[in-house]
Amino acid sequence: MSLGSAIPQPLEEERAARPLLEVRVVVKRFGNHEVLKGISLTIAAGEFITLLGESGSGKTTMLRLIAGFEQPSSGEIWMNGSRLDTLPPYKRRVNTVFQQYALFPHLNVRDNVAYGLRVTNTPSIEIDTRVIDALRMVKMDSFASARPATLSGGQQQRVALARALVNRPLLLLLDEPLSALDANLRKEMQSELKSLQREVGITFLFVTHDQDEAMALSDRIALLRNGALEQIGSPREIYSHPATAYTARFIGQTNLLRAEIRGGVATCGALRWPTSAPDGPAVFSLRPEAIRLADTVADSAAANPSAPEARFAAIVKQQLYGGASELLEVECGGQTLRVKISARGPLSGKQDFIFSAKDAVRVTE
Amino acid sequence: MYSRAYKSFVSLPPLVWVGLFLLLPYTLMLAHSFWVVRDGFIVHEWNLQNYRTLATNPVYVQVLLRSMRIAASVTLCSLLLGYPLAYYLSFYAGARKEILYQLVIVPLWISYLVRGYAWKTILGSDGVLNGFLQYLHLTNAPVGFLLYSPFAVILMLTHIYTPFVFLPIYAALEHIPRPLVEASQDLGASPFKTFLRVILPLSLPGLLAGATFAFVLSLGDFLAPLLVGGASGTMIANIVQSLFGAAYDWPLGAAISVCILLITVTLLFFTERLAKRWAFR
Incomplete structure (x- = not known):
């Protein structure tokens, strides 16, 4: 192998691995209030990543820093290997879908979508075809001459999407775009958004406070808490291996068990299960669906030593019917646990429950 | 719901007001414009004599055209001052917004006459401005055209009507949702393009209202014109005033008033239609 051909090889690989967006230790202060406390985050090209958090967690501020409406107090943001945070918003290849859509009321749908192309002096023939394509993509081509005020929330949402995507941004920011829609439309738009993202291949950075939405849509979720990154990972990772008690509670429902470990056995009230964690106090997260009724013959058989199980008896206090599943609230030695089982008739009194020890995931407080 | 008696009771005072102080005077004015003065008395003889005089005597048309020129200049100058001021206050003033807003409004509390006399003091040949120019040795003798000229009238009226132009424009700018401005920049428009394509179009109704006022x-x-206009700055309302006063020709004065009223109403009709078309929300 010659030296000449050997050299470009690593460069090629490096480019493929280089992230689209890099947030480097970004701090944002408003007066004395620190809204973002040193966030670092990298986003790969083509990813659907969600910033999830309660209101006040800093997720919208993060979005506004990337869009350029706010400047970081310290730290840097890089995109495709060049500095982003020093550019004004109109020079960034980033587009935003705003929470209230922010469609221009004095322009019709076509002109709203064409806006970005017109202000950047795109040839008019190209504008026409691109606008039509974008409107067709969101199924709004028959509304081209309508004024935004005459459209429903869902339709305005589609126009806002087309208006952003028509510019072919490297990164699309979506600021709680579905929060103004009613429940059914919201579900519909979620799946459309997901397929749209696959179709156009543009990186989506989605902001929401709705954990179900985040789980359904994202390749990765970045959970923010009080301006700091709590955990980042795929929805499955975060759900099955929450790092902290906060994550476990915020993403899905959970039972937090404050246990004492001694000699490889964790004890929490009447519950006991084997663990490999060292001795001392520890917090475990046990998902409601990890607990099941121990009423079948298979369950009454001796515990499989390769997958140790824990058994306990509890009194059913409440039973909430939810169609395919039901949520039980059971009491066991003074502590209340939530149990999610597939729907079966009414339950009452003392029942035996069982869970697999590996489903009790150790989390930090 | 309210009883019929109650409804007529509350609507009576405004109806009487409008009837007594608007409809009656307008009717009298219209009637007078078709009468004539003979031997020092107003004769109730219906004819078009006054309108014929207006059409044939060039003085009236000249003064009317001059008045419209002055009004148009005042409108333009107040817009050029008022719009940037309103734009700055609404978008860039930040914490200073309230105090600046009050400073724009304060002149409205001062009597029109006082402000008129103030301009006389500033512009006159022994005035502040001439004194200053001579102190700087920019001129040797007082500059004459400052006072008693159309220029002085335009200056004073601009001073008086700029707050009236400022207010509706400021209100319109304040009503523009800020996310629209961010959306525009997000889509690649520089601040200048954002102004031209979003802010200006959305503030047009306010601009129109202000311009109409002025x-x-x-x-x-x-x-x-009476205070600072002089002979060359005479406007149509001064003619009307003298016709109703010293000249004692109420019918001709009324005919001119009818013409001004027609011009104004036509203007309001068109601006109203424009405003409707420009109202986006």
Whole structure:
């Protein structure tokens, strides 16, 4: 192998691995209030990543820093290997879908979508075809001459999407775009958004406070808490291996068990299960669906030593019917646990429950 | 719901007001414009004599055209001052917004006459401005055209009507949702393009309201030309005033008033239609 051909090889690989967006230790202060406390985050090209958090967690501020409406107090943001945070918003290849859509009321749908192309002096023939394509993509081509005020929330949402995507941004920011829609439309738009993202291949950075939405849509979720990154990972990772008690509670429902470990056995009230964690106090997260009724013959058989199980008896206090599943609230030695089982008739009194020890995931407080 | 008696009771005072102080005077004015003065008395003889005089005697048309020119200049100058001021206050003033807003409004509390006399003091040949120019040795003798000229009238009326132009424009700018401005920049428009394509179009109704105020109010103004206008700054309202006063020709004065009224109403009709078309929300 010659030296000449050997050299470009690593460069090629490096480019493929280089992230689209890099947030480097970004701090944002408003007066004395620190809204973002040193966030670092990298986003790969083509990813659907969600910033999830309660209101006040800093997720919208993060979005506004990337869009350029706010400047970081310290730290840097890089995109495709060049500095982003020093550019004004109109020079960034980033587009935003705003929470209230922010469609221009004095322009019709076509002109709203064409806006970005017109202000950047795109040839008019190209504008026409691109606008039509974008409107067709969101199924709004028959509304081209309508004024935004005459459209429903869902339709305005589609126009806002087309208006952003028509510019072919490297990164699309979506600021709680579905929060103004009613429940059914919201579900519909979620799946459309997901397929749209696959179709156009543009990186989506989605902001929401709705954990179900985040789980359904994202390749990765970045959970923010009080301006700091709590955990980042795929929805499955975060759900099955929450790092902290906060994550476990915020993403899905959970039972937090404050246990004492001694000699490889964790004890929490009447519950006991084997663990490999060292001795001392520890917090475990046990998902409601990890607990099941121990009423079948298979369950009454001796515990499989390769997958140790824990058994306990509890009194059913409440039973909430939810169609395919039901949520039980059971009491066991003074502590209340939530149990999610597939729907079966009414339950009452003392029942035996069982869970697999590996489903009790150790989390930090 | 309210009883019929209650409804007529509350609507009576405004109806009486409008009838007594608007409809009656307008009817009298219209009637007078078709009468004539003979031997020092107003004769109730219906004819078009006054309108014929207006059409044939070039003086009236000249003064009317001059008045419209002055009103248009005042409108333009107040817009050039008022719009940037409103734009700055609404978008860039930040914490200073409230105090600056009050400073724009304060002149409205001062009597029109006082402000007129103040301009006289500033512009006159022994005035502050001339004194200053001579102190700087920019001129040797007082500059004459400052006072008693159309220039002085335009200056004073601009001073008086700029807050009236500022207010509706400021209100319109304040009503523009800020996310629209961010959306525009997000889509690649520089601040200048954002102004041209989003802010200006959305503030047009306010701009139109302000311009209409300035034009209509200046067109009918008679105090500014009386105080600082001189012979070359005479406006149509001064003619009306003298016809109703010293000249004692009420019918001709009324005919001119009818003409001004027609011009104003036509203007308001078109601006109203424009405003409707420009109202986006």
